[in-house]
Amino acid sequence: MLYFIRIYTLLALLALFNTQSFGSEVNVYSARQEALIKPLLDEFTKKTNIKVNLVTGKGDALLTRLVNEGRNSPADVLLTVDAGRLHRAQESDVLQPIKDERINGLIPKNLRSIDNMWFGLSIRARVIMFASDRVNESELESYESLSDEKWKGRICIRSSSNIYNQSLVAGMIAQNGLEKTEAWLQKFTDNFARKPTGGDRDQIKSVAAGECDIAVSNSYYLGHMLNSSDLKQRAAAEQVTLFWPNQKDRGTHINISGAGVTKHSKNIENAKTLIAFLANDESQRWYADKNNEFPIRDNVEVSPTLDAWGPFIADQMNVSQLGKFNADAIKAMDRAGWK
């Protein structure tokens, strides 16, 4: 017993301290969870021989860590799953501008920051889903029209604590102005079928179950459910239909997952190579197949699930606006009583 304790203590001491030395490597702080990034990173290492070290966590926690570690931070790349956090990172002065023809050629202009501080790597669309037996597609039009009284008690949407809802409202504030958005929020929240609860999948399930007629959800959740190994989820998903809102005006609200190179990166070249890798056709296809997110370029072939939903017009507003108006959006939602 004592012998084991001694060995254990020795091992523990060895493992406890920072013994990492990072040579030809690249260190990633990722808000995208491990299962949805590690396989790509492994592929990257196989192709380039650059080792990737990964920490995942919540965007803001990683950002706090990055800010406080300052110039000694080991992180080279910050990866987030929404534009708001990238914007916040830029505001906190922890990213650096990257001029790289390769990357600029791969990533459309509206999906990167104006000064090339960060780059979009996949598109996530927030859409309307409806029960086709109770809602006629012609009744639907835009997010804005969801404030109409005919939807009273028929809409399911998750909590305003959720970043996707915050971005949706931030986008509206950016384009329709705060006043108009506040008025819309008042009426929209009146139309809720129930107190916001659960995640996006739960909203879809509630439409299938009949608790509400319309749900607002990210499209990839429906994709997951359609391809789920759980028969009940698949059955629920097949009962709802996807609708692309705002096709006649500004386009469907989109957000991005994206990445930036940190200001104090010690492996800038590797970091750039990684970002270019994540933007290439192969990685883009992987995102589409694995997580049903939309590629950042139209020319990338997508999965049958995404294909079936058809092409859509996406909001062309620069996604950095979403970050800019995030706090305003939350305050407005609080005032409207959106829990």
Place this chain on the structure above:
Amino acid sequence: MEITLNNPKPFKSKREKPYWLFTLFASTFLIAAPVLFILSHLFMPFSDSWAHLFDTVLSDYIFNSIALMLGVGIGTLMLGVGAAWLTAMCEFPGRKFFAWAFLLPLAMPAYIIAYTYTGILDFAGPVQSTLREVFNWAYGDYYFPNVRSLGGAICMLTLVLYPYVYMLVRLALSEQSTAILEASRILGKTSWQSLFSVALPMARPAIVAGITLALMETLADYGTVEFFGVSTFTTGIFRTWYGLGDLQTAAQLCSFLLLFVFFLIILEKKSRNKLRFHQNKSVKKLSKINLTKGRAATAVFFAGSLVAVGFFIPAIQLLFWTLDYWKNVWDADFINLLFNSFFLAATSASVCALMAIFLAYSKREFKNKAAHTSAGIAGIGYAVPGTVIAIGVLIPAAWLDNHLDYLSTLYLDMPIGLLFSGSMVILVFAYLVRFLSISLNTMDSGLSAIKPGLDESARSLGASKKNVLTKIHIPILKTSVLTAFLLVFVEVMKELPTTLILRPFNFNTLAVKTYELASDERLLDAALPALCIVMISLIPILFVSKSIVIDKAKHE
């Protein structure tokens, strides 16, 4: 007189141990530093966010938190005391089994039991589906309570937290003097009356201590309430931080939460001080109340359903999901998760146990108030949400690291980079801050069995210091140290946010994996890592509960 001559300095003055005292103050300061850092935000300016919070959501946060505390407080009181009384004072079929089975829910993290019951009870879950099939109902034809609600959160937290009350009250009840209870019965009170008028009032310090633990856990809970969409003070802290991007206001909110917790703790201490019952340890075992048929059946039913609902139903559901979906999650890295979780929990638990031994002995050694207060302060982290501890550790550590690096570059021309940040040291330290109070409480109560007079008598009878340690202290404290270790082990296995924020590169644990899958709304896939957490936590709990039962058996 002779004794004094044999032993020239028998009662060494406490002031002669400056190194010990210094180490005590230094280490408690270090442990309290993260909490002090958070509290220091109270002295910073209050931003506009406060006006917004006041106008909109703050009253909600406060109301929900208080409702949650009241609910969990009452729930754990009834279940915990009921369970303790049944197993300590009554005799009914299966009593010995339930005595340890009541502890099983300790292995269930609150967020996992919440995920599981949501899966079982929501609209598409097995319960409602069956109801619909049997009665041919459709949506809206019937009422079914929503799990994802304040009431649901109260139930989930009560189910996993009542063992704290149970554990402490059972111990208190079984140590109560038989004489008083028998006197009460002889004087004509029924056994029920004796329970309410004698036994429970005497166990009040234990009850209050247990409920305080449960309430501190409740206030620190984030996973359950967030998942259920109940906006409490704790979720408000994160909403302010993540959503409004205002870490300072978030820290200020948290400071107020902390002040409230201090208030709770002081209240608890006060209620304990007033109620220090001096009992003679019972030599004779109190004869248990034999429950007759109907009552025995009720007791078995109560105990059985509590254990089923708190542990077996969710555990079996997790097992079924695991059998169906493990392939989605299982890969070569999974073994690593097991190892990492185990390693982290074992290391943190050892560090906490060692620190607890040190602090408990210090409290015993120094009678002055400063030493006691300082040991008390070291235990404050328990009520602080893990994320807040993580931030309280992260920011000062990064500051320290950067300054050390600056100094070392300047004077030694040797940049050292970040020494602590992003290392396991910082993670283990954070757990020390968060969970020390658990191990400290255990050690304190263990050590209180060795009255200082015992040492003195032993020494005066010629025993060497070493003898006192090996012949008296170690045998008596063995169980306490083990219990302290195991309780922290279980907590660290279950803990999530601290690991998530502070972990080094390429270091993943079971809790993190569970959380990542659940937050991606893949509850069924999360079953495998969740079940692993429960199973691993179960081992120490079985051990602890067994040692409790065996101790009892020896007494009897």
